[in-house]
Amino acid sequence: MAANRVYTPEEKLKIVLEGMSGTISVADLCRKYDLKPARFYYWKDQLLNSAPEIFENRGRKLDEDRIREEKDKEIARLKATIAEIVQENLEIKKRLENA
Secondary structure, three states, X not given: OOXXXXXXXXXXXXXXXXXXXXXXXXHHHHHHOOOOHXXXXXXXXXXXXXXHHHHHHHHHHHHHHHHHHHHHHHHHHHHHHHHHHHHHHHHHHHHHHHO
């Protein structure tokens, strides 16, 4: 067996889904990918334990995106206000120097 083989996240997902499909035994799957069964079960547990987060975070992600968008708009508005105030101050300064 390949002791130090590094699998990409995509490869891990593919292997776990294949193993969960029921079309191949875990033993055959592990031979096919030169993988120890303990590693397969570890990856499977990782997937199953993180699955609720994926669905749970979806709503939060949309809220975070909306909040970020609102903050970006507010920052743009504040920058425009600052630019306007700076311009007004420059005009007042010029008038005072010419008076």
